[in-house]
Amino acid sequence: xLRSVTLNDTQAIAIGAGILGTGGGGSTYLNRLRLDNxxxxxxxxxxxxxxxxxxxxxxxxxxxxxxxPTVSNEKLQAGDEIKTAVRALENHLRxxxxxxxxxxxxxxxxxxxxIAALQLGLPVVDxxxxxxxxxELQMDTFMIYGAAxxxxxLADSHGNVSIFTRIGSAEQAEEFxxxxxxxxxxxxxxxMPVMTGAELKxxxxxxxxxxxxxxxxxxxxxxxxxxxxxxxxAALCHGKVLFTGKIIDVERRTVAGFARGRLKISAFTxxxxxxxxxxSAPREAGGPRGVLEIDFQNENLIARxxxxxxxxxxxxxxxxTLEDGEPIGTESLRYGLRVxxxxxxxxKELKTPEALAVVGPRAFGYDVDFSPMAGDLL
Numbered sequence: 187x188l189r190s191v192t193l194n195d196t197q198a199i200a201i202g203a204g205i206l207g208t209g210g211g212g213s214t215y216l217n218r219l220r221l222d223n224x225x226x227x228x229x230x231x232x233x234x235x236x237x238x239x240x241x242x243x244x245x246x247x248x249x250x251x252x253x254x255p256t257v258s259n260e261k262l263q264a265g266d267e268i269k270t271a272v273r274a275l276e277n278h279l280r281x282x283x284x285x286x287x288x289x290x291x292x293x294x295x296x297x298x299x300x301i302a303a304l305q306l307g308l309p310v311v312d313x314x315x316x317x318x319x320x321x322e323l324q325m326d327t328f329m330i331y332g333a334a335x336x337x338x339x340l341a342d343s344h345g346n347v348s349i350f351t352r353i354g355s356a357e358q359a360e361e362f363x364x365x366x367x368x369x370x371x372x373x374x375x376x377x378m379p380v381m382t383g384a385e386l387k388x389x390x391x392x393x394x395x396x397x398x399x400x401x402x403x404x405x406x407x408x409x410x411x412x413x414x415x416x417x418x419x420a421a422l423c424h425g426k427v428l429f430t431g432k433i434i435d436v437e438r439r440t441v442a443g444f445a446r447g448r449l450k451i452s453a454f455t456x457x458x459x460x461x462x463x464x465x466s467a468p469r470e471a472g473g474p475r476g477v478l479e480i481d482f483q484n485e486n487l488i489a490r491x492x493x494x495x496x497x498x499x500x501x502x503x504x505x506x507t508l509e510d511g512e513p514i515g516t517e518s519l520r521y522g523l524r525v526x527x528x529x530x531x532x533x534k535e536l537k538t539p540e541a542l543a544v545v546g547p548r549a550f551g552y553d554v555d556f557s558p559m560a561g562d563l564l
Contacts, residue, residue, distance in 0.1 A: 187236065187312075187337075187396070187400065188234045188312055188393075188395060188396040189233075189234055190231040190232060190233055190234055191231060191232035191234060191300060191310075191395070191399075192225070192231045192232075193222060193225050193226070193231075195399060196218050196221055196222055196225075196297070197218065197402065197406070198398075198399050198401075198402030198403045198405075198406060199296065199297070199317075199395070199398050199402055200214040200215070200218040200296075200297060200402065201214070201401065201402035201405050201406070201511070201512070201513065202299065202397065202398030202399055202400065202401035202403075202405075202448065203291055203292060203293055203294070203295075203296035203398045203400035203402075204293055204512075204513030204515070205398075205401050205402075205405075205419060205423075205506065205511075205513045205528070205561050206291050206292045206293075206296075206317070206318050206319070206394070206397070206398055206401070206502065206504075206505050207291075207292030207293030207296075207318065207319040207484045207485070207504070207513065207515070208292060208318050208319055208485040208502050208503055208504050209319075209482055209484070209486045209503075209504065209505065209514070209515055209516040209519075210255060210292055210319040210321065210445075210482075210484035210485035210486075210515065210516060211255070211290055211292035211293020211294055211295040211296065211313065211319035211484075211485075211515075212251055212293045212294030212295055212298070212515075213255065213293070213294045213517075214293055214294050214296075214297065214513070216294060217294035217296075217297035217298050217301070218297055220265060220298075220366050221297045221300055221301050222303055224300075224304045224305070225304065228304045228305075230304070230330075232300045232303055232304060232310055233303070233308075233309035233310065234309060234310055234311075234312050235309040235310070235311055235312065236311070236312055236392075237284055237311050237312070237313050237386055237387050237390045238382035238387060239258065239391055239418050239517070240284060240285055240311065240386055240387070241284070241356060241383050241389075242382060242383045242428060242541070243382060243383065243384070244284035244285070244382065245279070245281055245282070245283050245284055245380060245381070245382060245526070246283065246284055246285045246286070246287050246311065246381055246382075246383060246386050247272060247275065247283050247286065247287065247377050247378075247379070247380045247381070248288070248289040248314075248315055248326070248328060248377070248378060248379055248381075249268045249271070249286055249287070249288070249289055249298070249299045249374055249375070249376065249377050249378075250268075250288065250289035250290055250295040250298060250299060250422075251268075251294070251295055251298055251373060251374070251375060251376065252323065252340070252363060252364070252367045252374050252375070252376040252443075253367050253368075253372050253373030253374060253443055254372055254373070254440050254443055254444055254445045254484065254517075255293070255445055255484060255515055255516065255517040257371070257372035257373045257440065262465075263343045263373075265301070266302075266305060267341045267342065267343060267374065267375035267391075268298060268299065268301070268305075268341070268375040268377065269302050269305040270341040270345060271304060271340065271341035271347060271376070271377040272286075272302065272339075272376045272377055273306075273413055273446075274339050274341070274347045274349060275337060275338075275339045275349065275377055275380065278337060278339075278349050278351070279337070279380070283306070283308060283310055283380075284308070284310070284383070285309045285310065285311050286299050286300075286302060286303040286306070286308050286310050286311070287299070287310075287311045287313070287314065287315070287381075287390065287546060288310065288313070288314040288315075288394070288395065289314065289315055289316070289323075289326065289376065289378070289384065290314055290315065290316040290318070290319045290320065290326070291314040291316065291317060291318065291319075291391075291395065291397075291398055292316065292318050292319025292393040292419045292485070293319050293396050293515065295319065296301040296314075296395070296398060298375075300393055301378075308548060310395070311390065312392065312393055312394070312395045312396055313390040313391055313392045313393060313394055313395070314326075314390070314391055314394045314395075315327045315328045315329075315389070315390065315391065316391065316392040316534060316536075317394055317532065317533035317535065317563055317564065318485070318500070318502050318532065318533075318536075318563075319322065319484070319485050320485060320499075320545060321444055321483045321484040321485055322364075323356070323359060323363060323376065323378060323543055324356030324357050324359065324360050324544060325390050325549075327390065327391055327519075327535045327536070327541065328379050328381060328385070328386075328389045328390070329356040329379060330539065330540055330541050330544050331388065331389040331558040332385070332388075332389070333379045333381050333385050333389055334379060334461060334560050335352040335353050335355065335356040335358075335359040335378060335379055336350050336351060336352050336359065336379075337349055337350060337351050337352075338353075338359060338363070338376070338377060338378035338379060338483045339374065339376075339377045339378070340349050340363055340366055340367065340370065340374045340376055340377075341374060341450055342370035342373075342374050342375075342377045345370070346370065348366060350362065350363075352399035359378070363376065363378075364442065364443045367443055368442070368443050372440075372443065372490040380506070382539075389529065391533045392564070393564060394564070397432070397564060400422065401419060401422060401423065402418045404418055404419060404422050405418075405419060405510075405511040405512075406532065408510075408511060409510050409511070409539045412413065413524075414508060414509060414510075415417065415506070415510065415511030416430070416506060416508065416511060416526035416528060419506070419511060419528060420528050420551040420554075422527075423502075423528070423530040423531075423563055424530065424531055424559075424561040424562065424563065425502070425528055425529050425530030425531060425559065426479045426528075426529055426559075426561075427526050427527070427528060427529075428478075428496055428497060428503075428527045428528065428529040429451060429453050429478045429489070429496075429523075429526070429527040430453065430454065430508060430525070430526045430527070431451040431452050431453035431454050431524070431525065432451065432452050432454070432497065432522060432523065432524050432525070433449055433450070433519060433521055433522060433523045434450050434451065434452045434477075434521065434522065435449065435450040435521070436448075436449045436450075436519045436520060436521060437449070438516070438517075438519065439562070444483050444484050445482070445483075445484050445516050445517055446482070446483050446484075446533075447481075447482055447516070448479060448480065448481050448482070449479070449480050449482070449519050450477055450478070450479050451477065451479075451480070451525065451527065451559075452477055453476050453477065453478055453491075461471075464551075465486075476491045476492050477491070477492065478490070478491050478496075478527060479560070480503060480505075480527070482516045483550065484516060485499075485516070486503035486504065486505070486516065487499045487547070487550055487552075487554055488503075488547060488550075488554070489491070489503055489527065489529070495554055495557075496529070497529040497559070498546075498547040498552065498556055498557070499545060499546065499547055499550060499553055499556075500531060500532040500536040500541070500542070500545045500546065500556070501529060501530065501531055501532050501556075501558060501559050502528070502529070502530040502531075502535065502563065503527065503528070503529060504527070504528045504530070505519075505523075505525045505526070505527055505528075506525065506526050506528060507524070507525060507526075508525055508526050509524070510522040511526075529559060530559070530563055531558065531559040531560065531561045531562055531563050532558070532559075532562070532563055533562055533563045533564050534562045534564075537556075537558055537562075542556055
C-alpha cells in the first residue's frame with residue numbers, strides 16, 4: 187500500500203501517468219521536474235492516504251490543470267496556481283481542505299496535484315476521478331455519480347482567481363470554465379469538485395497512483411533488461427498491443443481550448459515481440475498489414491484500421507515509443523516515430539450506463555456503440 191511519493195518514485199509515476207493519460211493530461215516531463223524540485227525545497231515526501239481513511243465529514247477537493255497540452259507545455263507558469271485556487275476556495279467556504287484528490291491520473295495532471303499538496307501541507311488520496319485522462323471536466327466519476335460541480339475555482343499564472351458559487355450543471359461548468367481558461371491564456375489551474383469524505387468514497391477510482399507507479403516500474407525494469415516494454419505493459423494492464431508501426435501523418439490544431447486532430451500509423455509486424463533494443467533485424471520484415479487512424483481531443487479517442495473500429499473511449503488508447511515504452515502525448519506526435527499502440531480496458535466505474543452517457547464514444551460525436559475490452563484496468 188503506497189504511503190508516500192519520494193524522489194525515487196517520481197520517474198516511475200511520471201511514466202505510468204503518461205501511459206494512463208492516453209496522450210493527454212499535460213507534460214509529465216515538466217511536471218516531474220517541478221515535483222522533484224518541490225520535494226527538495228520542502229525537504230519531505232508527498233504523503234499518500236487511502237480514500238477509506240478520509241473522515242466522512244472532512245472536505246477534499248479534486249485539482250488539476252485545464253487547457254490544451256500544446257499551450258501548457260510552452261506557457262510559463264508561476265508554479266503555485268493550484269495552491270492559490272485551493273486557498274481561495276477555503277476562504278470562500280470558511281473551511282479547511284483535509285486532502286487533495288487528483289482530478290485525473292493521466293499525464294502531468296497526476297503530478298501537479300502532488301506539487302500543490304506539498305505547498306499546502308496536505309496529503310494526496312491514492313485515487314482519481316477518471317482512471318485515465320479525459321478532455322472535459324464533467325467526465326469524471328465524482329460528478330457522474332452525484333458530486334456537485336459548484337463551488338469551483340480557476341486560477342492563472344498571474345494570480346487571478348475566479349470562483350463559481352453556483353452552476354446549473356457539470357456541462358455548463360465545462361463550457362464556462364473552458365471560455366475563462368482561454369481568456370486566462372489557454373491554461374489554468376482547476377479546483378473541482380469539493381466533496382465530503384463520504385462522497386469521495388462513493389465515487390473515486392481507487393489506487394490509481396499506486397497503479398501508475400507499478401506501470402512505470404515495469405517500464406524501467408524492461409529498459410534495464412533491454413527488452414521492449416509494450417507487451418509487458420499491456421499484460422500488466424489487462425490489455426494488448428493493438429498495433430505497431432511508424433507515424434506517417436499528423437493533423438493537429440488547437441481549437442476552443444483543445445488539441446484536436448488525427449494521426450495515421452503505417453503498421454508492420456515485429457519479428458519478435460521481445461526483440462532486444464539495438465538488435466539489427468529489420469522490423470518491417472512482416473510487411474504492411476494496414477493503416478491505423480486515431481482521432482484525438484487532447485486524448486486518443488478512437489482507433490480504426492482501414493475503417494474498422496478497433497478500440498474506443500473510455501477504453502484506453504496509448505502510444506509508446508517502440509524501443510523504450512516512453513508514452514507520447516498528442517502534443518508530441520510527429521512523422522517518423524516508431525510506436526506501439528496499447529489498448530487497455532477502462533476501470534469498471536467508467537463502463538456503467540451512467541458513465542457511458544458522459545464518456546462513451548457517442549458523447550464525443552461518434553456514431554459507434556461502445557464495445558468494451560474484456561476485463562478491467564484495476
